[in-house]
């Protein structure tokens with residue numbers, strides 16, 4: 008779908024990848040960008056100054072917050088489910104309360120938001136509409152210290168596939184983006200290769216504009232994604248090691 012002229016909503020848009028997605032949407036001439044954040048005050052002043060920006064209070068885990076936000080904004084034809092949390096813990100000893108929080112945000116939160124904005128996406132008309140779920144390469148095969156996070160993103164990956172089938176025929180594209188490590192607060196303190204979030208945001212939106220249903224938005228995920236598509240067990244073995 009074309010970004011130029013679109014009305015986009017980005018969750019978790021106050022910082023990290025979400026803030027870079029907002030900047031890139033504006034650079035590509037989106038007509039309105041809803042910048043959704045748990046704390047609207049945390050959205051940077053220079054972003055608020057852009058006349059195309061509307062700041063929206065939105066906690067994806069809170070049904071009342073989602074309902075109120077959906078009522079407060081109109082005409083969204085590009086929904087980007089970006090908000091996410093990462094808790095650490097392995098599959099045998101990880102704190103289940105942390106696993107629950109990741110599921111509540113990364114899976115149920117994204118699903119709740121998607122359901123709330125479906126009427127708006129369905130009403131987009133001939134321009135078409137799109138939902139982009141920001142997933143992760145490790146939704147497809149887990150890494151040991153992030154077992155709960157990986158499971159929550161695997162659930163969100165499954166939701167992406169189910170949604171794609173459910174809205175086929177409604178003029179809504181459903182896109183999964185599967186980044187590798189990104190240099191944001193989420194991975195602060197983790198020693199890993201990390202992509203520039205601005206570049207990841209640009210590659211996600213290029214994927215949207217070129218009609219991709221699966222986006223590998225950095226070099227690491229592009230390489231591992233090719234491996235996954237050819238031999239999923241080989242990726243599982245590689246990431247487990």
Ligand SMILES: NC(=O)c1ccc[n+]([C@@H]2O[C@H](COP(=O)([O-])OP(=O)(O)OC[C@H]3O[C@@H](n4cnc5c(N)ncnc54)[C@H](OP(=O)(O)O)[C@@H]3O)[C@@H](O)[C@H]2O)c1
Nearest residue numbers: 019023024045066067089090091143186188189191192193
């Ligand atoms: N960083 C990576 O290596 C990496 C790799 C692959 C995929 N991803 C995915 O990319 C997305 C963005 O992550 P990031 O790297 O930008 O992380 P980040 O810097 O930690 O930012 C996370 C964002 O999500 C928001 N958020 C968390 N819980 C929320 C809730 N309940 N309701 C609304 N917003 C909420 C945060 O808001 P607050 O400021 O209020 O906390 C923040 O804006 C996530 O879905 C993440 O899983 C990240």
